[in-house]
Amino acid sequence: MTYRAPISDMLLALNHGAGLKDAVGAGYYGNFDIEITAAILEEAGRFASEVLAPLNRAGDQHGARLDDGHVTTAPGWADAYRRWTAAGWNAVSGPEDFGGQGLPLAINAACTEIWSAANIAFGLCPLLTLSAIEALHTHGSDALKAIYLEKLVSGDWTGTMQLTEPQAGSDVGALRSRAERAPDGSYRIFGTKIFITYGDHDMTENIVHFVLARLPDAPAGTKGISLFLIPKFLVNADGSLGARNDIHVSGLEHKLGIHASPTCTMTLGDDGGAVGYLIGEENRGMRCMFTMMNQARLAVGLEGVGIAERAYQQALAYARERRQGRAVGVSGDSMDAIIVHPDVRRMLMQMRALTAAARSICYATAVALDVAARATDPEVHAAAVARGALLTPIAKAFSTDTGNEVASLGIQVHGGMGFIEETGAAQHYRDARITSIYEGTNGIQAIDLVTRKLGADGGAAVRALLDELSKIVARVEASNDPAFGTAGTRLRDALGSLERASNWILERLTSSPNDALAGATPYLRLFGSTLGGCKLAEEALAARDSSEGFGDPLRYVTLARFFAENVAVQAPALERTVIDGAEAINSAEAILLD
């Protein structure tokens, strides 16, 4: 079972759910020609189906190996990576002055979904390179950019993000790796980093590490962290590779999933110190890190969408093929495909609806980040910045929760066969599990949403979004289309719940923060369910009204309806949990610590 990029669904989500078409129409994307989108996605889909998807299972079985201080990737990996970069896929949204194609982030977001669906362990490497590019491009000196940026944009070299240490996970400020100033203006870095994705590999000649460390005179906590660029091989003045730098892989983790992605323990400075170059200013590394992480958070959300889509396609194919039992009211000896059974349909619809909602949320985040980066009107810019910041934690957490739920349903549709590794459904389930954890656990995302994003502007960004969503729901209500079922009512109720829960939290953010934090996760779920439901309704309305060839619009109306009646319907309960739930959590000590 291979993977085929769902081009029609993706275009509907991009152009309508995410608002790319309107944003292009408003001129925010300069001379970008929206008509080329379909061709790009089709080409990406072809590469993914033909080259990346077939490697997915072998990569899982073989994994990455560490021998004698060198990581060897799974068979076929290095060749696929060369073909992938040669085709220009690493450079889609890269800056044009360094060899990139300068295409919208939204286009690259759709591509990221495709790579992740085909082969999440493979796609993870360039995902982190892109974050490194963003950090270097935004904060790096011209000298560093001149040496490293073009190589990173082309993918000739890959990038890593090195934050985590044994005692510093979610609490980055606790990191201890130290940096010493060298006379030539560079630095020497010493320390140990863990959980470093593609910290070493055999796919490129060089690897550019982005490492957080602490100067001797730095303040404690997050205010004393600096970001350093540390190449695996030093680069000579003529661009050729020089000496091996003092940063080495010293261990590989044995993980639940993404076996083909080497997760490395890195040792820095065993032999005099790793040569590093400062990115941005001393002690301002957290700013650079957030630049890296925000893009990475959206990308991880897209991994969730991708793996959900993959799991859905596989389960759908199985349900259409596997014969077992008979449809209600049908007799005789032959068996029907299990897709006739209402409970199997329910699972498949749940998978498809969650996936489509998560996709729409992620793409909308990308469009907001695009507009923030491109719009010249200060008001438009500010609104887009706020929107992108607000949506990022939802895109990350809702989509990765979706990846896990959908992959689990994918196993369930397969019945006993789903538990057998050969089938492949179990690999998706194992691979998806990390996405809720890395780049900030989903709990961290919820806390970010509640404290920084909802709280930052007194709730203005949330209110602006609620106004937009309310207009969508009004259009559903005004449509009088019975195919929407009770979707209008459910979404209207959900908006009310989201508004009340937002206000409740806002009122407590400073006065009783523990109460606000206790409801962070159900609040994020409430937000994602409401937003996703409205986005699917918006897409259904667009499919009904547009002449862009989305096929029978009843398909999308039914999907929006299903989501509203099965997922967004839980909004009032989530509101109650946010508002009523804090007290029990605050008095949980009695039972948890007895």
Add this chain to the structure above:
Amino acid sequence: MTYRAPISDMLLALNHGAGLKDAVGAGYYGNFDIEITAAILEEAGRFASEVLAPLNRAGDQHGARLDDGHVTTAPGWADAYRRWTAAGWNAVSGPEDFGGQGLPLAINAACTEIWSAANIAFGLCPLLTLSAIEALHTHGSDALKAIYLEKLVSGDWTGTMQLTEPQAGSDVGALRSRAERAPDGSYRIFGTKIFITYGDHDMTENIVHFVLARLPDAPAGTKGISLFLIPKFLVNADGSLGARNDIHVSGLEHKLGIHASPTCTMTLGDDGGAVGYLIGEENRGMRCMFTMMNQARLAVGLEGVGIAERAYQQALAYARERRQGRAVGVSGDSMDAIIVHPDVRRMLMQMRALTAAARSICYATAVALDVAARATDPEVHAAAVARGALLTPIAKAFSTDTGNEVASLGIQVHGGMGFIEETGAAQHYRDARITSIYEGTNGIQAIDLVTRKLGADGGAAVRALLDELSKIVARVEASNDPAFGTAGTRLRDALGSLERASNWILERLTSSPNDALAGATPYLRLFGSTLGGCKLAEEALAARDSSEGFGDPLRYVTLARFFAENVAVQAPALERTVIDGAEAINSAEAILLD
């Protein structure tokens, strides 16, 4: 991290949530002395902690091996099994006339939770032996019982259940294994069975297979299935082992989890036919199969409880030990244990509350089955039979969904460490996944609940249960205890939703069965959430009022409150999904088959 049986929680659930104390008081359990319960559970817990739990990870890593037609279990397995049977644990609830201790099924249910928590792959073998014992004891001839039952009760021999074939999974009636009558009154069986748990192993001298097959003149479908006892080694008249029978393991599955449990492909009749003996009557095998499966379904529910408890204990220990970040309002350099963070507490409370609710439902099912088997009053007997039948699919599906959700939260509490296999949290996640599938997928359970259990008696069993639950909620309301928070309101709403959804389905069971079936899974969830919420409230009230030493009752009140405000609160949404959701599922063809 080992496992400690939560004796106090288990006693509260058994005696109060499940009603064992009242049932014993009413005389339904004969001369059973309820005071010995705690001692039995403590002894079982000690064995589990000392012998079974330490083998769990090695069993996962080593797995079972197939060499030359023989299965070798993981290191330590055979010795642990010998010690376990020698201590009498296989015989707890076995019939006394065949060497069993004749203790209540409810006691053995608590023990099953303990074995599953300590080592689910180990516990699965005797779990199926017990089902075999039940089938043989209920339906077998005296001659067969005389030869096989004592050996199965002691655990000297193990039992298997052989239903599944490649084309016959959920649709058992599609099986093709064939049985031929032999002149001596025995049968010769031919065919292939898949997914046979412990179909071969090296822990006992003999294995007694219970195999479904079809006679040449049998009617099609489920009405033409017969059950046969097929020993691995034939048994001579003096009880010694004779010739090797023609049933062999021909393959082992490579699975997502429970690696130490050999999942076998069995080949019967390659050498003239496997000698089999009829259990019950020809073509009445489905009846015997249901006898086996009902007990097994409850036992699988208990696996869900066990693995949830194990995952909870491990996550709790980690959260109390791992330091990261600071509590709100606390400053300074040191870090706090992550259990101070409200979002971590929320996860732990969700884990504990779901586990406790599932436990209570499973134990209540066991008590109903006990009373059904023991009560002499025909009215009490009939009510208990109906209650046991009603609760079994809920116990199976709700508890195994709980096992999966809690194991996933267990990973999440560990953060990145949870994704590393060495930590152990990932193994629970992998092991738990099969429980929602085997012994009837949870979708099959939901269909069983809606069609056979809700439908059988015009809803009488559901109404009787709703009346009981309503009385519990009235006691919560009357308690005026602020520690219950909004639990009374949430549970009252949930009861209303469950009642309306039940009526809605009942009205459609015959007139529009696809509508009823479309809502089966959300209906089961609604049922489990409401029932579990009321049971936890009942336990909290008992802990408040009893002098049995359950410690600070606020602990259990807080737990019941949390469940009501975080889980049972979703009941109205689930009601809406049941009632509104069918139409979108019935028109899903457009989108799923496009």
